[in-house]
Amino acid sequence: MNQQSPLLLTDEQMRTFITNGFLILKTDFSDAFHEQLMAQLNLVYENEGNPGNNLLPRIRELQKVFDHPVITGALTSVLGEDYMLHAHRHGHYNASPVAGGWHKDSYWGYGRMRNHHPWWAMIMYFPQDTPVELGPTGVMPGTQNYETRTFAKDDNAEEAVASGKAGTFALIHYDIWHRSTPNVLGQHRYMLKFEFMRTKAPVSPSWNNQETAWQKPASISPSIIEHDVLLEETWNWMSGRIGSVAGTKPASAEQVNGLVQALEDVSEPVALNAAYDLAAAGSPGLEALLQAIRHESVKVSRLAGYGLSASGEAAVPGLIAALSDARPETVVHAVFALSELRGLAAEAVPALNGLLDGAAPVVRRAVVEALGTIGVPVDGVLAGLGRCLQDEDVQVRFMAGLSLSRIGAAAAPVVPQLVQSLDDENRYVRAHSLEALRYIGTEEAKEALIEDLLRSRWCWTTTKESTFYP
Known part of the structure; x- marks a missing residue:
């Protein structure tokens, strides 16, 4: 790693990231560095x-880019010191005069419940001067928390674009709505996309934090809808406080009934606010959310899952009860909420492991991630994750490696199973197993890691024109 200390984000930058879902930042590499990088890319x-x-x-x-203190500082601030550079990365080339479609990225072709907390982030790096006319990436501010597209075609005026000199990059919440903009110049435009994952839940702020309480950033895009409780809860979560908004805004029975009705609103932002407001409403709100997670509408159930994820330890018994629901979606939403409650949900681990026997793949995919974030008791968590490494569903298998990375050295007993997974047919099962061995870090894990890397050694100068010499 670069010896320069990470340039951590300020409170104002972090508030802006939490609210808008992105930051546009810039490295200070020389023009000569980027000219050489562009020549390599073109070749x-x-x-x-x-x-x-x-x-x-x-x-x-390119490794110099990800060792730069502006980038290491931004990633450390959002994802913590032990963040992972994920195995998936992609160079996007855009020469089209037609804008790309608005979308959220999938997780390597697979689906999972999206998270308002920034467990994941992406960096989109531009190695050439990228004026608006060259078609930089566009993001829609504040949309990282929405499952649905909440803006219309004529709302593109609020779009933010990552334009600037070579070395400009966008740090984005993984789930934000984004697209490629038109390249009307028709010249080479590269955007190098890399994904990063938090491996440890926050226990304290990892940015240059000076102020404890949440406040809105000084500048907010006019398109952004107010989500006061959600944003405060995210700030608190990143500061290491779980369930911090639970019961902070007691509500009358009439107010709770109104929020329950708002959960069914056709507007996702309105319904989302209701979910978090119910979390803040105390015991009546919690009971309403536990009922809503079994709502006949899957959308309402999902929103209740978000509210319950912010409801603190009091939500755990009701969420464990919801694990026995006959509808897979209800179970997934309950598992998600338990996952976000982390160690407070330790008593749920036996029930979660029980779901690995015969539950639908979508449920097992949620369970494997929850085991990694709950983390305790370690024996129970490892028993479940060891089984997940052998699951017939490929997504369960590759999420197992990521979850074991979060367990770290305590996952040493499953090193033999991880070694077996290095021969899996799926590239991400193999990659995540290698990452797990790295984060476990015992001598046995390191030996297995080095042996596999040597066996699959990559020669970066070998091409079809130069197969072996010089």
């Missing part, structure tokens, strides 16, 4: 095509 793309997940070994200069 690789013209002769070999997109290197995809092999961007770093094929274009080794």
